[in-house]
Amino acid sequence: MSHARPIGRRRLLGLATATATALASGALGTATATAVAPSAAGPVDALNRGARPLSDLNALGRMVGDARVVGLGEASHSAHEFFTLKQRLFRHLVAAKGFTTFVLEASWSTGLRLDAYVTRGIGDPAQIMRDEFQGQYVFWNTQEYLDLIQWMRRHNLTHPDRPRLRFVGNDLGYAGPDAFPHVTGYLAAHRPDLAERVGGLYAGLKPAAGTQAGPWMAGQLTKELPARRAEADRAEAALALLRDHGRPGAAGRDAERAHTWAVQNATAIAQSFTAYAFPDEQFPERMRYRDRAMAANTAWWLRHEGGRVLLASNNGHVAYTSDSPDEFPEPAGAFLRSQLGPDYVNIGLTFHQGTVNALPDFTAQQPKTYTVAPAPEGHNEYTLDKLRHRDFSIDLRTAPPAARAWLATGRPTRSYGLYWSADDPVTALGRSYDILVHLHRVEAAHLR
Numbered sequence: 516m517s518h519a520r521p522i523g524r525r526r527l528l529g530l531a532t533a534t535a536t537a538l539a540s541g542a543l544g545t546a547t548a549t550a551v552a553p554s555a556a557g558p559v560d561a562l563n564r565g566a567r568p569l570s571d572l573n574a575l576g577r578m579v580g581d582a583r584v585v586g587l588g589e590a591s592h593s594a595h596e597f598f599t600l601k602q603r604l605f606r607h608l609v610a611a612k613g614f615t616t617f618v619l620e621a622s623w624s625t626g627l628r629l630d631a632y633v634t635r636g637i638g639d640p641a642q643i644m645r646d647e648f649q650g651q652y653v654f655w656n657t658q659e660y661l662d663l664i665q666w667m668r669r670h671n672l673t674h675p676d677r678p679r680l681r682f683v684g685n686d687l688g689y690a691g692p693d694a695f696p697h698v699t700g701y702l703a704a705h706r707p708d709l710a711e712r713v714g715g716l717y718a719g720l721k722p723a724a725g726t727q728a729g730p731w732m733a734g735q736l737t738k739e740l741p742a743r744r745a746e747a748d749r750a751e752a753a754l755a756l757l758r759d760h761g762r763p764g765a766a767g768r769d770a771e772r773a774h775t776w777a778v779q780n781a782t783a784i785a786q787s788f789t790a791y792a793f794p795d796e797q798f799p800e801r802m803r804y805r806d807r808a809m810a811a812n813t814a815w816w817l818r819h820e821g822g823r824v825l826l827a828s829n830n831g832h833v834a835y836t837s838d839s840p841d842e843f844p845e846p847a848g849a850f851l852r853s854q855l856g857p858d859y860v861n862i863g864l865t866f867h868q869g870t871v872n873a874l875p876d877f878t879a880q881q882p883k884t885y886t887v888a889p890a891p892e893g894h895n896e897y898t899l900d901k902l903r904h905r906d907f908s909i910d911l912r913t914a915p916p917a918a919r920a921w922l923a924t925g926r927p928t929r930s931y932g933l934y935w936s937a938d939d940p941v942t943a944l945g946r947s948y949d950i951l952v953h954l955h956r957v958e959a960a961h962l963r
Contacts, residue, residue, distance in 0.1 A: 565913060568907055569600075588831075588864050616683055619683070623684050626683045629644075651933060685812040695717060705764060709760065713756060747788040758781070802843045810847040830930060833861045867954070873934060922946075
């Protein structure tokens with residue numbers, strides 16, 4: 516399988532099949548995108564009127580309003596302050612607004628394992644994270660996320676009178692073994708007549724015991740395209756059989772719920788194998804499929820499990836518009852807004868300077884820490900960092916007219932995912948986000 520196609524930058528996961536541009540130095544280079552240089556005074560004065568210090572989470576909660584799903588982005592997949600903000604905001608929303616679910620840009624099957632710990636105390640979260648957060652998900656294996664997951668477990672134990680907190684993965688990179696028993700177990704209990712056919716379709720698809728997530732994902736990309744397509748066809752056939760002909764024989768709410776859950780797990784399995792079946796030249800469609808799947812899995816959870824959701828992902832996924840439409844045609848945030856309307860609100864994160872972890876290129880296995888210099892004039896962050904608060908939140912939907920014109924103009928904006936890159940994509944903040952959080956400085960997250 517070819518690895519020759521350049522992938523550009525940041526949020527490409529293991530589904531990307533080509534090289535990333537990497538820098539040898541630790542300082543951010545000059546942005547390559549053409550941008551409009553703003554006059555800072557006007558927007559700064561206007562933005563200051565709506566900015567609230569980030570220490571005031573009540574203000575940020577008021578901006579969230581009655582939304583049932585809040586997409587909280589990040590300008591880097593590995594910055595300590597971004598991860599701790601996700602925990603701070605989630606804890607606040609749990610206490611103040613009754614939020615119940617933390618959704619992470621991680622594989623569905625990984626979410627099943629971590630949810631079993633959060634809700635029932637099954638497994639060791641540190642070991643689960645070591646097992647699952649590999650390859651494209653390596654940056655989630657941090658002390659910050661372990662702290663969050665352990666707090667969720669403690670909260671469930673100490674608040675038995677409140678709705679249980681849940682942990683969900685909405686992504687498709689790893690078709691882990693934990694989703695398969697939800698399908699086969701349902702069939703054994705409710706439709707044994709279909710069990711053999713579905714079992715045959717799944718033969719060889721379920722990762723064997725002891726399989727590591729990282730090598731499995733890398734292995735999928737070494738398979739020839741016809742083999743990947745054949746696997747996707749089998750996973751889709753199993754899903755269609757279960758969905759269209761697998762309703763429980765006996766009526767009852769519990770049986771119907773079991774069928775609903777079995778179909779969703781079969782859907783997650785099919786999503787993973789289908790994503791790997793796209794040829795390299797259809798890379799943008801592969802990314803559109805991935806973002807649509809992440810949105811669909813999040814919306815499914817909301818529809819069937821209820822509650823309110825904090826969705827943690829990259830800025831490029833939670834946004835309404837893509838800053839790189841040639842590679843990433845439509846973000847998950849656009850799909851969620853289409854499905855949920857005002858029940859979905861997103862928050863973009865920016866930062867002025869600091870350090871982040873990133874992989875040097877697509878062949879690297881170990882991240883490095885890179886220094887990001889203060890944002891140069893002409894960048895969105897350059898102007899944002901001139902506001903009176905060091906770290907702040909601001910509702911872009913209610914910004915005064917003088918600020919709206921500035922927010923509607925595209926400018927270079929920092930954005931890092933898996934791979935280090937000097938590219939600063941042009942982003943119009945007001946078109947991409949409902950709310951913005953800006954941090955003066957971030958430090959690299961604590962990888963485990």
